[in-house]
Amino acid sequence: MKSYVSVCAILFLISSLAYGQTSFIENSFLQKESSIIESAADSGHYYTLLEAVKAANLDKILDEDGPFTVFAPSDMAFKKLSKVNLRELLLPENKQELFSLLTYHIVAGNITASKILKALCNGNGKASFTTVQGDKIYASMDGLDIILTDRAGNKAKITSADANQCNGIIHEIDSVILPNILITANLP
DSSP states (O other), X not given: OHHHHHHHHHHHXXXXXXXXXXXXXXXXXXXXXXXXXXXXXXXXXXXXXXXXXXXTTOXXXXXXXXXXXXXXXXXXXXXXXXXXXXXXXXXXXXXXXXXXXXXXXXXXXXXXXXXXXXXXXXXXXXXXXXXXXXXEEEEEEETXXXXXXXXXXXXXXXEEEEEEETTEEEEEESSOXXXXXXXXXXOO
């Protein structure tokens, strides 16, 4: 047990430094004075996410309220989406499913990469977070990478962490994770 705690402490320190460097270099465009929506629009990485957020009427919430932690799928992440057709979700009759998908990527509060790592250390390498949608997402480590997993086993890696905003934090992820409602849905 003592060995695991030592390894966890070293991993926490290295990962904190690694994520801190990545955030500073890759997210220098994201200003703390900006909201999550403003920064996402300025980044050029989240056009698909922003389109979906507007269609679900979440843009006002993510522009003003908070704090929120957003695990933001990049445009490339949405291109990998195969189980659920995003075009179908953007139709007005599927607004509830779209809302569920987007809110599954949001956790209330400011959850930095170091807080995720601390939760992983406290949970012997496993942690879970309840999203504002109501389902849990699960976190684990793969080397130095933080991996998020949904209940169906779909995985997303945090590729850029800790973009602090005036109303929360953005962590860019490389895949879209799905809430239970969409795992069992029969959408094209």
